[in-house]
Amino acid sequence: MDESVQRIALGDVEIIRVVEWAGEFITGRELVPDAPAELWQENAGWLAPDHWSPESGLAAVTLQTWVLRSGGRTVLVDTGVGNGRERPGNPLFHRREGDFLGRLAEVGVRPEEVDVVVNTHIHGDHVGWNTRDEGGTWVPTFPNARYLLPAADVHHFGPENGHAKGVRADDRLIFEDSIAPVLASGQAELWDGGHRIDEHLSLEPAPGHTPGSAVLRLDSGGDRAVFVGDLLHSPVQILAPSCSSCLCLDPAGAAASRQRILGRAAELGELVIPAHFGGTGAVEVRREGGEFTLGRWVG
Template sequence: MRSIILGEVEIIRVVEWEGSFGSARRIVPGAGIETWEANEELLAPHFWDRGSDEWIGALQTWVLRSAGRTVLVDTNVGNGRERPSMPAFHHRNTDFLGQLAAAGVRPEDVDVVVNTHLHADHVGWNTVAEGPGAWRPAFPNATYLMPAADHAHFDPGNGRALRPDDVALFEDSVAPVVRAGQAVLWEGEYRIDEHLVLEAAPGHTPGSSVLRLDSGGERAVFVGDLLHSPVQIAEPAHNSCFCEDAAGAAATRRRVLGRAADERELVVPAHFGGPGAFEVRREAGRFAVRNWAPYTA
């Protein structure tokens, strides 16, 4: 457990797993080796293994203690999922709920679950198995906030051709929460409390969102998969291989980074390893890291 406090909100970082996810060139395909080498000081060793040319990332959840409630931001992959086209996510078995317990969070303590978008590594621990092929919400007292646009996009009943893994994630990690009456499908903007508000940030997926924190004059923005690597801070035009709308994702990335620089927001991506979060500044028409969060201190 590693935590910081901004205003009246405590932010606890729970890292389920951290390591190499594969080729840096595959994860951010638009950035050639020359781009990574030019930004080596920014990237190595926490985010890029120069020797193997692999991207280093994390599966993690951010726990917010805000206005007397416990909020989880994204829920990783989950155990026992059928994800054959994603080997790193297929039939995982980790002690994530034990890690949450070590951070002082029992499933029944969670009041709000935020899914910044509905990709497999952001919804998995929404549910737990209760029998063969049967799933129930992992957090029985929580309201799950899901972007309505993503729910429509990934719903197998929408008539759109979907990958088998996307059908599976909807059926095991999204639909059970909706059937249980615990989901709120929001659009545009959704205020959680006086410190936290969700805002639409489409591009990575149609419903991708960011969660903004503003408390006591201190600010943060949880950006989900808007950034997979710091190489996208230096070169925000480069999308990850998972972005579904390339132009939209790049435009949203520039907009969110620009506001973070202007308002001194701590930027908290879903998959950054190492320090995990950073402040950004404008520098000669580009963006640069002002400083890293103190999680690794």
């Protein structure tokens, strides 16, 4: 199956997945440190090969953007890593070059046609294509788009907070090349507490992974979905929602948000669409007793 493009129709909204990169990352035990080894082994039959390799122990991840056609507008959910970024703290992202814009073009999306960009949070693999290099200057990639940024993350990673207290050099670099230019252009809209995009789409806070981490809810024609960003890095976190990733700034807060979002998804029949799952990338979640289980994969 060619996973670079995938289409799902939910009500009046078309969903198109565009993959920037897919491959093995770090070990599953490193990615989700509190998930016991037996959880991976017991579920190896379906985790492999899309999500985990039993032979190497490495987790497989996908860097992708979800393109939504809703109400006559084109909405991008997260924008990947981008090209030519200085990311000394992450060899996978450092000075990466790829043809993401070409992949967008293949599904009929030109930069000037994008109406809304949603950044579920401000991490380097979710905001990179917010901007592009034009003659040595970072400028917004999508010149006519409104960029929706969680205010809590803009504060946390911004200069007034010392770029997340200066713990990681990459946080400053990410803000300077991928966030500051859209703030300077006047295209950014900071939101807090919730934000409605249109009759089908709305944003709500789901803090923990970062202070401003958010989910995007879709409700159209009786169909429902929730784009959960980095609340989930691996499907094992559906089976063990108390286990946060090594990348979460507030693991306990992320676990609480994950429990809440998965609980509502199971109750309402929402399709769960994370930022980094391989395979078809979207899955139904069910509750059996007090536990969550995976339903069918959709795509």
